[in-house]
Amino acid sequence: MVSNRGSRRRSRGPSIEDVAGLAGVSAQTVSRVANEAGNVRPATRERVLRAMDRLGYTPNRAARALRNGAFGSIGLIARTFARTGEALTTQSVVEAAEAEGYSVTLLAVREPEAGGWRHAVQRLSHQAVDGLIIIRAEETTPESFLLPSGMPVSVSDSRFIGYYPDVGADQVQGTRDAVEYLLGLGHATVHHLAGPPDSEPATTRAASWHRTLEGAGISPPPAWRGDWSARSGHEVGREIVADDSVTAVYVANDDMAFGLLRAAHEVGRRVPEELSVVGFDDIELSEFSEPPLTTVRQDFRRAGHELVRLLLQQVTEPGSVGYDERVLLPTTLVVRGSTAPPPPPR
Template structure:
């Protein structure tokens, strides 16, 4: 009697049909949730993701890995890829991946809430990727992420630092250098235009600014909180310009610094003769603004390359554990800072 070639073949893992059966949906719906190509009702998507998690189902991972040994792809997830830090870090990740003959899959988190981060990370980690890079997941707690234990992961500035291998910019040293520069010019205090309260880098910069003034026994002015945009710098700058004591402002990023400079100019205040302005990031425009901006340079190129190195180390069995790489910053002195003039 002819033998059935399928008889006795051991099932290597749950199938798409198993997920569909548990979730009470069609296999086509499971495929749509896996790829994210077509919209699915929120309650249906939640059932499918829960079924995948219960069964340990990873779409196409087993078959492709057996065939090729790896997928040759790194996943990158972030909120607002167009924002300066995210864009420059992602550009460097893509460059470093291409140098290793790897491709990159990007997934944007539409709204920066924990459920959106959780779903995005889960969906991307269960697709055909070898490693996952998470950029500034500031609203997500590590205990809420369901990442496969075998997945190589690296994170940049976020609440996930300490739980996964991480790359961070030396925010504290950059701020100390900025404050030392401004106070060394003779300013008796420095106002701070901070980033949003849900940003870890912004919180570190604000805390270091405050500590730098307190250690010198200087007055700590009220903190002004923006949202990283030039518009917020401009709007807050209109109010800051009315402060008679203002002679120096440390801005948490360059874009807010540009907005502030415009507001000061419109109020008849000169930079740096009346007010010194110092930014953070050293984006390309900083050296070509009028006047050129004094700022703290973040090396986004190195940050992106280190993120790729960390996940490759894990893939090549050089275990990274909870490694933390700190990338140094550099103060770039240009023409928006000077001794107090009013």
């Protein structure tokens, strides 16, 4: 609750009263002009507009927010904004929010522990925010923190499904498409390089992979694990490519798939002739890897839009969105050059 920001005080700009004085009208009339309410004579409006222009007047947002009880701002919480998935979602959240006249305030969670998230929410609830979007809340559970009651929330790819309205790619279907495609190519089984165990998308993808194999009558091999980063994909990728029995790998995201591709190149294991690789996400660079990556595309742009829509619906009409509402976005398998039938058994 610290806030001794000392002398942080900007020189205040012109206020509505200054404009009113210059235009020779009351503040209320200026307000009417500023808000495009009717009932202002064109001549008066002109005079006020000129006065605004001359003084460089812009309405004070804090005063408006105080008056209206709303801030025109959405809080966006994530662990980082730098990774591809988060960056793309952030961008589309900003676009959608802007279209509705809202701005977006960012808050990063530093420490992975639950304490970090609680702290983040604490801080954000001190922010001027009408609602919260939480993306990739990987390391915590809904019980571990309390939001200010009545605060609208929508979440994505998190463990909060069932607690708050949720938006996410249909990972179950996407995974099934990928695994079945590989099986259809003739691979005896499909291995999996999973994301971190505390991540909801990672566990969902792993579970769907597991079930798809079982559904095909195949006993799933143990999965490898990375942390979403290309570096981790490269590290465990070295083990994977060293195992000649592995002919097909479904990797939980494209970054790690890049690492695996690299590991394969390093030992001369040819992709796709000797090893098929499928990623998830379809980031911009996936089309340009060597070989171009077959991957499950998810629509980050739409996810951001849906998150905002779901959130603002709660803001406008409290109670209009069920806490268990889910938006499942379809995925598409994009077949490129990293997949092929398995090599003939020796």
